[in-house]
Amino acid sequence: xxxxxRLRLLERAVTASTNSIVxxxxxQPDDPLVYVNPAFEMTTGxxxxxxxxxxxxxxxxxxxxxxxxxxxxxxxxxxxxxTVVLRNYRKDGTLFWNxxxxxxxxxxxxxxxxxxxxxxxxxxxxxxxxxxxxxxxxERRRIxxxxxxxxxxxxxxxxxxxxxxxxxxxxxGTSLDFxxxxxxxxxxxxxxxxxxxxxxxxxxxxxxxxVESLVELNQQATPxxxxxxxxxxxxxxxxxxxxxxxxxxxxxxxxxxxxxxxAARNVEVGLRMQDEAILIVVADDGxxxxxxxxxxxxxxxxxxxxxxGLGGEFExxxxxxxxxxxxxxxxxxxxxxxxxxx
Numbered sequence: 001x002x003x004x005x006r007l008r009l010l011e012r013a014v015t016a017s018t019n020s021i022v023x024x025x026x027x028q029p030d031d032p033l034v035y036v037n038p039a040f041e042m043t044t045g046x047x048x049x050x051x052x053x054x055x056x057x058x059x060x061x062x063x064x065x066x067x068x069x070x071x072x073x074x075x076x077x078x079x080x081x082x083t084v085v086l087r088n089y090r091k092d093g094t095l096f097w098n099x100x101x102x103x104x105x106x107x108x109x110x111x112x113x114x115x116x117x118x119x120x121x122x123x124x125x126x127x128x129x130x131x132x133x134x135x136x137x138x139e140r141r142r143i144x145x146x147x148x149x150x151x152x153x154x155x156x157x158x159x160x161x162x163x164x165x166x167x168x169x170x171x172x173g174t175s176l177d178f179x180x181x182x183x184x185x186x187x188x189x190x191x192x193x194x195x196x197x198x199x200x201x202x203x204x205x206x207x208x209x210x211v212e213s214l215v216e217l218n219q220q221a222t223p224x225x226x227x228x229x230x231x232x233x234x235x236x237x238x239x240x241x242x243x244x245x246x247x248x249x250x251x252x253x254x255x256x257x258x259x260x261x262x263a264a265r266n267v268e269v270g271l272r273m274q275d276e277a278i279l280i281v282v283a284d285d286g287x288x289x290x291x292x293x294x295x296x297x298x299x300x301x302x303x304x305x306x307x308x309g310l311g312g313e314f315e316x317x318x319x320x321x322x323x324x325x326x327x328x329x330x331x332x333x334x335x336x337x338x339x340x341x342x
Contacts (some may be wrong), residue, residue: 021118079106207247225259254282266284280327281327281328290319
């Protein structure tokens with residue numbers, strides 16, 4: 001096949017391609033497009049005469065904050081091949097995901113004379129991946145919910161009952177030692193909670209965003225109850241992943257207790273800083289209870305253990321008919337808490 005026939009064959013192949021193919025000239029100012037095939041026109045909605053002479057960045061519209069763009073610029077500057085995935089926009093403004101591969105074309109002396117770009121619209125693939133990812137997230141949430149609502153609740157109930165029996169035995173002088181059993185159940189409960197946290201991926205969410213989500217979920221669960229979140233100006237969070245998760249669980253348990261036991265009409269969740277420590281307060285106007293009762297103490301023991309495990313302080317103030325206030329105070333990073341009362 002001689003030169004002219006070969007060129008005609010290449011031209012027909014590029015024209016017939018279902019992938020967008022473009023050619024740019026890096027030796028002209030701003031590396032303009034000098035050729036686009038019909039598939040490019042079909043994909044983008046732009047006619048060839050509208051784009052020739054322009055740099056192809058117009059496909060990004062105003063969406064310029066894309067990490068892949070720096071990789072693309074580096075490849076053009078260094079005259080090498082690269083493949084990136086970009087958010088591009090058709091002439092009508094609709095988004096499409098563009099898997100773009102660029103290839104340098106060199107002359108006999110090795111100088112780059114042009115770049116060939118092959119564009120593949122992968123929008124449907126991206127959407128399918130997003131749907132699959134959401135299905136997986138939903139499944140993780142379902143498993144975590146089942147573990148929390150069924151297995152963990154049963155385990156926690158057994159642990160609390162054993163603690164109560166242990167306390168009663170000690171107060172009556174009965175020779176019963178449940179320390180080993182309590183330790184084993186406590187470790188099992190902690191391990192299960194960690195698995196639930198990993199399934200929910202709570203460590204990946206900012207603390208304040210998680211608190212807002214938790215309050216919103218409780219509002220949806222009990223629309224007849226007013227739940228207000230108050231975040232004091234200047235509140236800053238420097239929590240580790242573990243601290244964030246543990247505090248969220250304490251807050252969740254506090255709100256669960258309000259929902260199940262308080263009959264409150266109004267609840268306030270407050271977040272503020274106090275002497276470089278984080279102070280979290282959950283207050284309600286419900287029926288209240290006697291914090292000194294044995295059963296109440298056992299019910300709150302897990303929350304207390306979490307807070308004290310972070311080097312913090314935990315306090316409950318309540319009286320029958322006077323509502324309840326739960327206070328948590330910790331120093332982020334495991335600092336030594338103030339020995340004074342909350």
